[in-house]
Amino acid sequence: MAATNEQGLLQIASIIEQHQTLPGAMLPILHAIQDNLSFIPSNALPLIAKALNVSRAEVHGVISFYHHFRSEKPGTHVIEVCRGESCQAMGSRVLEENIKQRLAIDYHQTSKDSQYTLEPVYCLGNCACSPAIRIGDDIHGELDQQKFEQILESLNTYSLELK
Amino acid sequence: MNLSPSTENSMALMSRKIFVSLDTTARSKGSDKVATQAENILNSQPDLEAKLVRNGSRGMFWLEPLLEVNTPKGRVAYGPVKPEDVSEIINQQCFNDIVEHPLCLGFTEELPWFKSQQRLTFARVGIIDPIDVDDYINHGGFVGLTSALKKTAQQIVDEVKESGLRGRGGAAFPTGIKWQTVLDEPEQQKYIVCNADEGDSGTFADRMLMEGDPLVLIEGMIIAGLSVGANQGYIYLRSEYPQAQRILNLAIENAQAKGYLGENICGSKHSFHLEVRLGAGAYICGEETSLLESLEGKRGLVRAKPPLPAIEGLFGQPTVVNNVISLASVPYILSHGGASYRDFGMGRSRGTLPIQLAGNIAQGGLVELAFGISLNELLQQYGKGCKSKRPMRSVQVGGPLGAYLPEEQWHTALDYEEFASIGAVLGHGGIVVFDDTVDMAAQARFAMEFCEVESCGKCTPCRIGSVRGVEVIDKIIKNDNNEQIRQDNVNLLHDLCDTMEYGSLCAMGGMTPFPVRSALKYFPDDFLPQPSTEKAQ
Numbered sequence: 001m002a003a004t005n006e007q008g009l010l011q012i013a014s015i016i017e018q019h020q021t022l023p024g025a026m027l028p029i030l031h032a033i034q035d036n037l038s039f040i041p042s043n044a045l046p047l048i049a050k051a052l053n054v055s056r057a058e059v060h061g062v063i064s065f066y067h068h069f070r071s072e073k074p075g076t077h078v079i080e081v082c083r084g085e086s087c088q089a090m091g092s093r094v095l096e097e098n099i100k101q102r103l104a105i106d107y108h109q110t111s112k113d114s115q116y117t118l119e120p121v122y123c124l125g126n127c128a129c130s131p132a133i134r135i136g137d138d139i140h141g142e143l144d145q146q147k148f149e150q151i152l153e154s155l156n157t158y159s160l161e162l163k
Numbered sequence: 164m165n166l167s168p169s170t171e172n173s174m175a176l177m178s179r180k181i182f183v184s185l186d187t188t189a190r191s192k193g194s195d196k197v198a199t200q201a202e203n204i205l206n207s208q209p210d211l212e213a214k215l216v217r218n219g220s221r222g223m224f225w226l227e228p229l230l231e232v233n234t235p236k237g238r239v240a241y242g243p244v245k246p247e248d249v250s251e252i253i254n255q256q257c258f259n260d261i262v263e264h265p266l267c268l269g270f271t272e273e274l275p276w277f278k279s280q281q282r283l284t285f286a287r288v289g290i291i292d293p294i295d296v297d298d299y300i301n302h303g304g305f306v307g308l309t310s311a312l313k314k315t316a317q318q319i320v321d322e323v324k325e326s327g328l329r330g331r332g333g334a335a336f337p338t339g340i341k342w343q344t345v346l347d348e349p350e351q352q353k354y355i356v357c358n359a360d361e362g363d364s365g366t367f368a369d370r371m372l373m374e375g376d377p378l379v380l381i382e383g384m385i386i387a388g389l390s391v392g393a394n395q396g397y398i399y400l401r402s403e404y405p406q407a408q409r410i411l412n413l414a415i416e417n418a419q420a421k422g423y424l425g426e427n428i429c430g431s432k433h434s435f436h437l438e439v440r441l442g443a444g445a446y447i448c449g450e451e452t453s454l455l456e457s458l459e460g461k462r463g464l465v466r467a468k469p470p471l472p473a474i475e476g477l478f479g480q481p482t483v484v485n486n487v488i489s490l491a492s493v494p495y496i497l498s499h500g501g502a503s504y505r506d507f508g509m510g511r512s513r514g515t516l517p518i519q520l521a522g523n524i525a526q527g528g529l530v531e532l533a534f535g536i537s538l539n540e541l542l543q544q545y546g547k548g549c550k551s552k553r554p555m556r557s558v559q560v561g562g563p564l565g566a567y568l569p570e571e572q573w574h575t576a577l578d579y580e581e582f583a584s585i586g587a588v589l590g591h592g593g594i595v596v597f598d599d600t601v602d603m604a605a606q607a608r609f610a611m612e613f614c615e616v617e618s619c620g621k622c623t624p625c626r627i628g629s630v631r632g633v634e635v636i637d638k639i640i641k642n643d644n645n646e647q648i649r650q651d652n653v654n655l656l657h658d659l660c661d662t663m664e665y666g667s668l669c670a671m672g673g674m675t676p677f678p679v680r681s682a683l684k685y686f687p688d689d690f691l692p693q694p695s696t697e698k699a700q
Contacts (some may be wrong), residue, residue, distance in 0.1 A: 128519070
């Protein structure tokens with residue numbers, strides 16, 4: 001598990017303080033940390049454990065149980081590919097392989113240039129327009145290889161604009 | 164408030180509206196760009212005095228992005244619209260009547276696909292501005308709540324019992340009975356939990372409803388709170404639905420500002436607080452006891468029942484756990500009466516079912532109809548066959564744990580008992596269509612693989628059975644033409660399915676055998692060794 005620096009820890013402490021009085025605060029805290037830091041650093045665990053009065057093992061158990069939470073910093077763009085039956089009926093098995101080849105990574109991996117992290121997801125609820133992927137909060141439907149290339153291109157253009 | 168004639172006149176003009184959906188699927192097809200274009204045109208032509216409304220979706224997803232214009236005769240639909248089409252459509256004439264345009268589809272509600280539906284729960288979805296409380300009220304919103312506020316808790320529960328409403332999850336348990344159990348618990352902290360963890364592939368009814376008419380769910384939850392004496396509700400929403408999360412939170416905020424949530428709702432002595440909680444990508448948290456564990460901040464491990472959540476639920480307190488559609492059906496029941504809802508449907512399946520057509524289907528989307536329509540009618544009349552234009556071969560109903568049905572079973576009526584009688588489930592009403600290129604052995608293998616990935620791990624039949632299931636199916640598929648070995652492995656797979664079905668703690672392991680067994684039974688040839696060239700086709 002990767003750790004974070006002093007500044008990250010201050011952010012985490014503030015998040016914990018804001019949420020810890022909620023009943024069942026664990027998931028809201030973990031979501032807020034991941035939303036802010038893009039992952040849940042290892043040195044956040046003792047802070048969460050202390051605030052919620054549980055063991056570090058319990059915190060680790062929760063993080064590792066849920067597919068959404070991650071302990072390593074992901075690439076700039078997290079690409080989630082839907083593996084649901086509806087997407088399979090529209091050719092997602094082939095698409096998945098093509099995406100893996102195109103990005104030269106497998107599921108749960110990050111590309112060498114730290115641009116892309118690839119994750120499987122089980123249903124984005126876009127089943128009437130399968131196959132689907134999600135990047136950030138954007139869901140793309142009726143996907144094929146050509147459309148995927150266009151999306152990659154737009155992502156790269158976007159990151160250049162930011163600079 | 165007194166309005167001057169000029170203000171009234173301008174209000175009448177301001178009722179000119181252009182509708183472009185903010186539904187996830189519409190957005191995935193580019194509706195945001197269409198909306199931006201429409202907005203730009205309206206801003207640059209103030210004389211049109213029209214405004215853009217981001218509505219939910221009508222559920223005709225092959226026509227999205229759909230642009231609608233309200234006219235005195237009804238809404239006119241144009242679609243599927245690209246941003247460059249918008250300027251041709253919007254002009255003074257478009258607000259008066261149907262105009263000649265290649266993308267014009269006529270009056271939305273006259274489209275045969277839409278017109279023939281029986282929309283009770285989805286009555287407002289695609290029509291109103293989802294987060295506008297006044298728009299909701301103008302379309303019959305909060306009538307159910309007003310009626311509930313005049314009743315005793317028992318009278319509300321009796322109304323729901325009379326409606327025959329059953330939970331839209333796998334078990335189809337009567338909602339009224341569940342509420343009665345919670346109501347009968349002594350006075351203490353009680354909770355209403357909405358299970359918005361719609362994880363089944365092929366289902367999107369909850370998402371559409373939460374994005375298109377979140378206030379109906381909120382109203383249903385408030386009524387549930389009144390009926391059992393609960394003042395706190397949680398919507399446990401899957402993290403895969405970011406748009407639904409945004410819209411629900413805005414709707415809750417607006418409902419609170421208008422006095423429908425919080426302390427002393429609508430000036431009564433009742434209070435109800437509501438919060439959206441996000442899941443984190445675990446399919447098992449759609450199982451009610453796992454969901455409660457997750458809400459409490461733990462791993463989503465299944466709890467053994469009893470005790471029922473109705474008696475010991477969230478934080479050990481009596482809890483109503485209902486699906487989105489169950490709760491969203493309640494306002495109709497309270498405003499029109501339980502009997503009115505019960506009069507739709509067949510047998511013991513009362514009311515309507517939002518059906519989702521997905522997968523390889525030409526016209527995918529949501530159809531709300533009374534129980535009883537046959538699968539065939541849905542696939543042909545509404546779905547219009549496969550998107551690939553190839554013959555349909557297999558249909559999976561009720562999510563990844565539902566059976567794969569061959570053509571000879573497509574005459575089955577959509578009814579919980581009819582489906583149970585053929586070893587299938589209706590579940591959440593999701594229908595996924597496959598054409599004749601499907602490899603059913605691969606689909607059976609995937610069912611076991613899915614269980615392996617998503618099992619909570621608490622019970623052995625599910626945790627270990629799914630791993631062994633993948634292995635045995637691999638052996639069957641790869642067998643070396645030795646019929647005896649093949650048959651032994653098929654028998655082993657049946658044994659394993661028995662163990663999972665009868666030994667698992669919940670439906671995850673208990674129902675994974677459904678897709679596996681149905682694939683083996685109805686598509687046995689796919690499990691035979693095949694020449695690699697043939698398989699590749």
